[in-house]
Amino acid sequence: MPHRFSVNDDHKTIAVERIQRLFELAEEVSKKHPELSDRYVKCAWRIVTRYNVRPPRDLKRKFCRKCLSFWKPGVNCRIRVKTGLVVFTCLRCGHVVRLPYKPKK
Numbered sequence: 605m606p607h608r609f610s611v612n613d614d615h616k617t618i619a620v621e622r623i624q625r626l627f628e629l630a631e632e633v634s635k636k637h638p639e640l641s642d643r644y645v646k647c648a649w650r651i652v653t654r655y656n657v658r659p660p661r662d663l664k665r666k667f668c669r670k671c672l673s674f675w676k677p678g679v680n681c682r683i684r685v686k687t688g689l690v691v692f693t694c695l696r697c698g699h700v701v702r703l704p705y706k707p708k709k
């Protein structure tokens with residue numbers, strides 16, 4: 605018998621793939637059409653809440669969870685590195701995200 609995921613798991617896998625794709629698109633258009641990338645982020649976030657999925661970890665540093673804007677470092681987002689921490693400040697709404705910093709292996 606082939607092993608099958610439940611329908612629910614399937615939906616979630618597709619949802620996560622879609623979220624990732626939307627962020628890729630957001631990144632692609634961010635230079636020319638920043639307002640469009642914000643729309644992609646909002647779209648992705650809608651999927652996150654609708655399917656109750658955990659967004660991929662690296663997305664935490666790519667957008668503001670509060671005002672849902674796509675972060676462009678130095679443009680609408682300030683990044684400060686402290687000991688063991690990276691602090692992201694959204695320049696649009698002031699939301700602050702602190703993430704533990706681990707050097708890439």
Ligand SMILES: [Zn+2]
Binds near residue numbers: 671672699
């Ligand atoms: Zn914000």
